[in-house]
Amino acid sequence: MTPKLTRRQIxxxxxxxxxxxxxxxxxxxxxxxxxxxxxxxxVASGDPDQHSVVLWSRVSAVAGPVKVNWTLARDQxxxxxxxxxxxxxxxxxxxxxxALATGLKPxxxxxxxxxxxxxxxxxxxxxxxxQGQVARLGIAVASCANYPLGYFHAYRAIAEDxxxxxxxxxxxxxxxxxxxxxxxxxxxxxxxxxxxxGETITLSDYRIRxxxxxxxxxxxxxxxxxxxxxLWDDHETANNPWMRGADNHQxxxxxxxxxxxxxxxxxxxxxxxxxxxQGVRRQDYWxxxxxxxxxxxxxxxxxxxxxxxxISLSDHYPQIRDASAMKRFKRDVLGDSSRHMLxxxxxxxxxxxxxxxxxxxxxxxxxxxxxxxxxVNWPPLVDPVFDDLAKTASGFLAEKLPAVIKQGQxxxxxxxxxxxxxxxxxxxxxxxxxxxxxxxxxVLSGDTHGYWANYLSNDAGERVxxxxxxxxxxxxGDSTLFGPQAGPLIDQLRIEHNHDVVxxxxxxxxxxxxxxxxxxxxxxFIAAHNPEAAETILQTLKRFEVTPSQGHLQLKEIAPxxxxxxxxxxxxxxxxxxx
Numbered sequence: 001m002t003p004k005l006t007r008r009q010i011x012x013x014x015x016x017x018x019x020x021x022x023x024x025x026x027x028x029x030x031x032x033x034x035x036x037x038x039x040x041x042x043v044a045s046g047d048p049d050q051h052s053v054v055l056w057s058r059v060s061a062v063a064g065p066v067k068v069n070w071t072l073a074r075d076q077x078x079x080x081x082x083x084x085x086x087x088x089x090x091x092x093x094x095x096x097x098x099a100l101a102t103g104l105k106p107x108x109x110x111x112x113x114x115x116x117x118x119x120x121x122x123x124x125x126x127x128x129x130x131q132g133q134v135a136r137l138g139i140a141v142a143s144c145a146n147y148p149l150g151y152f153h154a155y156r157a158i159a160e161d162x163x164x165x166x167x168x169x170x171x172x173x174x175x176x177x178x179x180x181x182x183x184x185x186x187x188x189x190x191x192x193x194x195x196x197x198g199e200t201i202t203l204s205d206y207r208i209r210x211x212x213x214x215x216x217x218x219x220x221x222x223x224x225x226x227x228x229x230x231l232w233d234d235h236e237t238a239n240n241p242w243m244r245g246a247d248n249h250q251x252x253x254x255x256x257x258x259x260x261x262x263x264x265x266x267x268x269x270x271x272x273x274x275x276x277x278q279g280v281r282r283q284d285y286w287x288x289x290x291x292x293x294x295x296x297x298x299x300x301x302x303x304x305x306x307x308x309x310x311i312s313l314s315d316h317y318p319q320i321r322d323a324s325a326m327k328r329f330k331r332d333v334l335g336d337s338s339r340h341m342l343x344x345x346x347x348x349x350x351x352x353x354x355x356x357x358x359x360x361x362x363x364x365x366x367x368x369x370x371x372x373x374x375x376v377n378w379p380p381l382v383d384p385v386f387d388d389l390a391k392t393a394s395g396f397l398a399e400k401l402p403a404v405i406k407q408g409q410x411x412x413x414x415x416x417x418x419x420x421x422x423x424x425x426x427x428x429x430x431x432x433x434x435x436x437x438x439x440x441x442x443v444l445s446g447d448t449h450g451y452w453a454n455y456l457s458n459d460a461g462e463r464v465x466x467x468x469x470x471x472x473x474x475x476x477g478d479s480t481l482f483g484p485q486a487g488p489l490i491d492q493l494r495i496e497h498n499h500d501v502v503x504x505x506x507x508x509x510x511x512x513x514x515x516x517x518x519x520x521x522x523x524x525f526i527a528a529h530n531p532e533a534a535e536t537i538l539q540t541l542k543r544f545e546v547t548p549s550q551g552h553l554q555l556k557e558i559a560p561x562x563x564x565x566x567x568x569x570x571x572x573x574x575x576x577x578x579x
Contacts, residue, residue, distance in 0.1 A: 037061050039114060039121035041211060042220030046228040046272035047287070048166070050106040050129045053227055055099045056272035057114045057121050058089075058214070065090035069115040072101045076111045076123055094207045096269045106131040107292075124224040127165065134292035138163040140226070141512040143233070143370075143446025144172040144472030145213070148179075148187025148194055150531025152218040154473045154511045157528055157538055159221040163515060167226045168297070170446030171233025171370040172475070173271070174213050176200040176248065176263075186532055201253050206266035214270065223272070229289065230273050231299050233370035233447055237263040240417050242307045260304060286346055288353045290362070295516055297366040298353045306343030311416045317406070326410055334413075334423060341425040351432055358436040363518045365433065365440050367465075371418035371447040373426065374454035374467045378407040378414055379497035385486050397481055414494075418447060423459075430458045433465070439551050441465030442521065444514070450477040450491075450506030451525040453544050453555055457500055463552040468523045468544075469504075470512035474531050477506030502555050505541055521546040524560065 037060050044056040055070055067086050074080040083103035089095050097114060104110045107130025114121040140158040158164060177183070179193040187193040195212045196205055213219060222228075234240050237260055239248035245256050253259065264282040268275055276282055283304040289297040311333060320326050342350070357365050381404065393401050407413075413420030419429075433441050443456060445467055452469030471477060479487035487507050495501050508527035515522045523544045528536045540560035547554050 038116055038119040041214040042223060043112065043114065043121050043124040044223035044228065044272040045112065045124055045126035046230060047274045048126070048128050048227050048229075049289070050131050051104070052100055052102045053104070053110075053126050053128055054272040054274055055101050055112050055114075055124070055126070056097065056223075058094070058096045058211075058270070059114075059116055060095070062095060062116075066095075066116060068097045070097070070099045070101070070112060071115070072103065072110050072112045074104075074108070074110060076125075078111070078113070082110055094266070094269050098272070098275070100274065104128045107134070122220070122224055126227045129289060129291055131290075131292045134294035135517065137291050137294055137516045138165045139444075139514045139516070140164040140167045141170065141444050141446070141468070141470045141514060142167060142222075142473055143170040143470050144235075144449050144475040145219070146172075146175045146177075146183055146472070146475045147213055147216070148183030148190070148192045149476065150186060150474040150509070151190070151534075151536075152216050152222075152473055153528035153531060153536035154509065154526075155216075155222040156218040157526065157536075158511055159218070159225040161513065163513060164226055167222065167228045168368055168444060169228055169230050170368060170444065170470070171231050172235045172447065172472075173230070173232070173267075174200075174206075174209050175235045175475075176209070176238050177235075190532060199248075199253070200263070201259055203262035203265060206263050207269070210266055210270035228272060229287070229297070229299065229368070230271050231301075231368055231370050232264075232267060232285070232303065234303060234417075236267055237303070240310065241303050242309045243304065245309070264304075284343075284345060286349050288349075288356070290360070293360070293362055294518065295364040295366055296353070296357045296360065296362045297368060298350060298357075299368040300342065300350070300370070301346055302341045302370065306340045306346055308339045308341075308422075310421050313403070313407075313412070313416065320410065334421070337424040339422055339424060341419065341422045342429070347428075347432075350429075354432050354436050354438065358438055363440065364442055364516050364521065365438050367441060367443045369419070369443055369445045372415070372445050372452065372467070372469055373419045373429075373443050374452070374456055374498075374500050376414045376420060376452075376454070376494065376498050376501060377411050378404060379490075379493035380408040380411075381405050381490070381493070383489060383493075385489060389482060389486050400481065415448075427459050430456070430464045434458070434462075440548060440553060442514075442546065442553065443467040444512070445469045448477065448506065449475045449509075450479065450504055451508065451510075451512070451541065452501065453503045453523065453525075453542070455500040455502065455555065466546055466553045466555055468512060468514060468546075471505070471508050471510050471525075471527070473511065474509060476509065479506035503542055503544075503557070508541060510538075519547070522558075 039057055040060045041058045045053050047054045067088050069086050071084040072082045087097045087099050089097045109127045111125055113123045178199045179197040196208050200206050200209045238246040249256050286301045287299045320329055419426040449472035451471050454467040455463050456465040456467050458464050479490045491504050491506055494504055510527040513524040525541045527539045527541050530536055543558050543560040545556045545558050
């Protein structure tokens with residue numbers, strides 16, 4: 001049996017191991033970092049269907065085109081081979097390797113690895129989607145992993161979570177900020193400053209940033225243990241993009257479309273997703289997945305193909321002087337029916353998927369939204385704790401607090417960048433499901449860096465579904481900005497102020513686990529504490545049960561399982577090597 005190496009042994013012995021004869025080398029165990037520099041960024045799988053799955057890796061320290069062998073087996077020892085093949089990679093692909101592997105039966109688990117000149121990658125585990133009668137499905141929902149803001153404890157927890165069958169990653173897989181931007185202080189403390197040092201703008205920049213994130217051992221472990229369904233949000237390109245620009249793209253940073261295309265090229269290179277079909281643009285990325293009679297999932301693209309520019313409140317505040325002006329703003333500006341989140345092609349795809357779902361009648365209809373969908377407004381911040389905070393606030397909080405107070409006074413959406421800033425588009429989306437009689441809509445959302453259990457209601461006040469939102473893997477929620485006293489109070493006020501919010505917590509980081517059966521769904525909101533510590537405590541903050549009731553879904557809090565603990569090897573991930 002191959003001895004299991006610790007990360008400390010691997011990192012300390014890379015040079016000597018790489019000099020061993022090929023016959024003496026063997027593959028590391030599943031999820032361990034590679035024992036040589038050739039596959040230093042690990043392995044990954046994703047974008048599965050009933051008969052195939054994408055396998056991914058990358059070769060380092062090579063100068064020209066190479067042919068990489070890959071193998072898919074039914075066992076980790078690779079005695080029962082399903083299929084094998086060869087993939088060619090080169091600099092135009094940033095030496096990333098993809099294979100569309102077939103041969104597994106629907107719902108079957110497989111193990112895969114890559115090989116180049118006798119060097120073996122880590123072993124990854126994957127599975128295809130099942131068909132027919134399916135009794136259970138476990139989904140880990142992840143979002144918002146900012147490298148300098150802490151260790152990726154939640155990724156390690158997902159890797160070790162035996163209840164998880166697949167990971168749905170809702171975006172912000174990387175962040176574009178420079179090393180001296182958001183997270184600089186913690187990045188300096190942890191030795192996790194962003195690479196390259198500047199903001200990511202060019203193709204080379206985005207490739208280096210992806211390589212840095214993929215050097216993280218916890219992220220590698222998550223990918224090696226589970227197939228991933230990927231979406232992008234904004235930071236894969238730049239903060240708050242829309243069809244023709246982004247909040248974080250400035251005129252001196254070059255052409256927006258060149259930057260967008262560079263970011264999407266790197267995204268497709270570095271992630272286990274199917275490449276666009278002939279004639280399909282990279283930005284037209286949406287998917288429909290089905291787990292037999294149990295669940296269907298539609299993923300949304302809402303950044304680069306149909307989104308209009310978000311409303312800038314600063315442009316309208318001077319005109320909002322009384323209640324009547326506020327009413328006009330909400331009706332004519334915020335409620336403008338000509339503003340869109342989804343493109344026409346995305347909408348047609350969604351409607352076609354909804355037709356299929358209405359015909360198949362799975363137990364659950366899942367919708368993956370990178371941003372929050374429920375009606376969530378800022379509450380009035382009238383507690384004395386906020387008066388005290390206003391007197392002592394400095395820096396970014398001093399800039400943010402007056403705007404938040406005003407949004408609460410005017411009862412405005414929590415964010416104009418999510419569905420709350422596009423209410424007419426949200427109503428059209430709801431009609432796509434309700435017009436087809438679909439009453440089991442369960443939305444999985446990210447972006448907020450907070451946990452949410454929400455009802456979804458249309459303009460008539462009718463419930464159309466339930467939303468479960470996940471916190472950031474390492475990115476802190478907005479309540480943390482207000483400190484340990486005011487932050488939790490803001491969350492409580494949000495619950496009290498917003499009819500559709502059942503529970504929220506924007507003070508924690510972690511992931512969401514959703515387990516589906518035909519009778520109910522269990523949602524576990526799992527926090528990974530102390531993102532800057534070498535170890536973490538995992539805590540299930542809340543557990544909700546979602547059940548069908550009188551034509552709509554019902555949320556009910558139930559007792560969570562006991563607190564669990566997981567350790568983390570304190571060896572730090574090293575900067576990625578570049579060819």
